[in-house]
Amino acid sequence: MIVIDNVLISDEVISEQFVCDLSKCKGGCCEDGDAGAPLEENELKELDKNYEMVKEYMTVEGKAEIEKQGKYIFDKNFGWVTPTINHEICAYGYRDEKGIVKCAIEQAYNDKKLDWKKPISCHLFPIKIQQSKQDEDLEFVNYEPREDLCKAACKLGKSLKVPVYKFLKDSIIRKYGEEFYDSLDATAQHLNK
Template identity: 65%
Template sequence: MIAIDKVLISDEVIEAQFVCDLHKCKGGCCEDGDAGAPLMPEEKKMLDENFNVIKPYMTREGLYEIERQGKYLYDREFGWVTPTVNGKICAYGYRDKQGIIKCAIEQACNDGKLEWKKPISCHLYPIKLTKSKEYTMLNYEPRETMCKPACALGKKLKLPVYKFLKDAIVRKFGDDFYDALHQVAIEHFDEQKK
């Protein structure tokens, strides 16, 4: 376990190797789960304020679920989450021509219409963020079957999870945090070589 400020990070975040292989998994993390994407309190506000910008990128089914359930809903286990279509794909998700699930929020951002990329829980995946009263915990939790191609590609490219997720980690915790994590990783691997 690695501790930086009040963040506890599992060793796997620096040891495991992972690179999303969307052509193989088809963005399955956007439809495989017990609820929609977990949302931070400020992300609910972002959805409220920017929904009209996101709306044109959404599917008819996703829009129907937003009308029916709201832009977000409360789940007893996961807290505030995005709604899903028939308990599967996130209401903000859509499939591209290759069958890969993409995010309407992220597409609006990529098109320069929105500064918010997507929920941080999605951006950090396969790192799961949980909070206690004193700490924030970061654990590496890829899906066993669905993420096998990503684990294989990460090993092939020799890219640790934390490096693959640098943008997301910096977005959530800042450059100084990422630099500290990178330094811990360097020291960790130097120690293993001894």
């Protein structure tokens, strides 16, 4: 376990290797799970503020689910999450011409229509963050790839020798800042000597 500020990071974030292989998994993390993507409180405002711009990238079914359920819903097990279509694909997801699930929010961001990339839980996957139940200032950062779905990503990460934390550098910096990432990298370098 690595401790930086009030964040406990599992050793696997440094020791394991991972690189998404969308040609194999087809973005399955956007449709395989018990609920939609977890959302932080500030992300609810982002969805409210940016929905009109995101909407043009969404499927008819996705927009219908938003009309029916709302831009986000509260799940008793996971807190605030994105709605899903038939308990499968995220309402903000769509398939490209290769059958890969893409994110309407991220596409609007890529097209410079908004400055919010996507939910941080999606950007950090396969890292999952959990708040401590005893101390609200304490967070746990765990590496949790999906056993079957992420098999190709684990294999590609190993062949390219890319540690999880390096693959997720941008999202870790987005969540915790450059100084945090630099501390994590320095810890990894020290442990790998």
